[in-house]
Amino acid sequence: MRSTLAIATRELASMFRLPVGWVVIALFLVLTGAVFVFGALVPGQPATLRPVFGTTTLLMVFVAPAVSMRLLSEEARLGTLELLSSSPVTSWQIVLGKYLGAMAFLLLMLAPTLLQAGVLMLASDPRPDLGPILAGYLSLILVGGLCLALGTLASTLTESQTLAFLGTLLTLVCWLLLTNVAPQHVGPKFGAILARASFSARIDDFARGAIDSRNIVFFLSISIGLLVASATALELRRWR
């Protein structure tokens, strides 16, 4: 665990040592701030962060690949993956450390948006329900976690950060299209199966304030599956 935490801490610190980390955070906060001001802080409307969560979920599809693209690709490019692979750590510890570092960055990126919730609480009468806000944040963490797990897998498969970014983005966009648009065109039986794999539909449940354990299991199981695949891909490099 000590090694995993060391890898996670280094990863998190390196994101703040490089401009890309600050740029990603700045863009994310500007965009979510704009949606909050023009979409949620509207006089006469019910006090809710639902529009912010909706947009932020979509934003996560673009932001998470930018965070995860360098996780293992950069290690391979620098040659430091050789150092890690020859160290007394397992591939699983390396992947988990990298993922936890990226997750910590994501949480730090989300943290300033709590101010929006605070402003809404102060500015609204009646005050908004706390349940949907907490559920909304939980959904963002779960979606972010899933996108980062997919990005981690992509970055174990290529030394190119650009390819890792585009691969993750493309997969997420295809996933959204297949599970949200395709079901209306492929017949009711197959459409229903595809729709069940939609994560945006599950986000709507969270935004309504409904925390369904099936939705949590959905996100967690896919994220864990992707991380196991990443560790396996990293281990397979020893056999290539």
Added chain:
Amino acid sequence: MIEVSNLHRWFGSVHAVRGVDFTIPQGQIVGLLGPNGAGKTTTLRLLTGILRPQSGSIRIAGTDALARPTASRRAIGYLPESAPSYPEMSVRGFLRYRSKILPISPRDRIMSIEKVLGLCRLSDVARRRIGQLSKGYRQRVALAASLLHDPPVLILDEPTNGLDPTQVRDARSLIADLARNRTVIVSSHILPEIERTCGRLIIIGAGRVLADGTPEELRRTRTSNACIVQCRAEPDRVLPIITRLGYKAEVEPIESGWFRLRVRGSDPAEARARIGAALTEASIAIRELRDEVVGLEELFVSVLESAEVPEP
């Protein structure tokens, strides 16, 4: 300390390592020599667990490296050829990070870091960012990182890459110091460097061990069957004498009146005695008469040329 037996590694259809065998006891510095693509780096990567072999066995400090890879890696300090590190980190930050990954107890970390900073002469740049350092310094940072946990086995792939002559001399003496209680494998293509540092050489070609022994042992098996004579006489006076004795010679002028002859024969010791006697009898001045010493470069080339190197 390192036992390698019948190691094989393919990359697709390329058979990169073909049955490599060697044993290296504690306290020995071994030079791994070979041309580019011979399988040196692949062999080192197999030892460090970065790659897994398709067959064969590896024991590192008594641990089966294939059955217990993580445990065996605890005993290894590895300096990869590219001396990788993180350019955005400070030297001390990088060593602190590595010390948390390597088997070092938290209370010994600071002491270990200070020790390797001193050993590799990095104390002055400890707070500098690695990306701002010269290639030589970065090489030393990577070397320091490999020494942090005081490993019993040290594997150095081209450790003097990018170092200036003074740094090379320092690195050589550091490696010699480190080998006192460790097993060290040094891979390099700089032959004089290897000759000065290592007590034993393993020459690899086309994925096989072609020669293994001390430089002297290898020279003995690769005698040139030639002796060198330096004498003061015109070639048309000396050569008939040499030919009459049944030898062939190549002549090369050195300085005014002096010539260097390389005489080939099946028994260089007898050739020396007979040539010495014949030239003395002919009143020809001799200032050198010795067996030809095979340099490491000639030895290396001769080993590679004499081996049947199959196509990969």
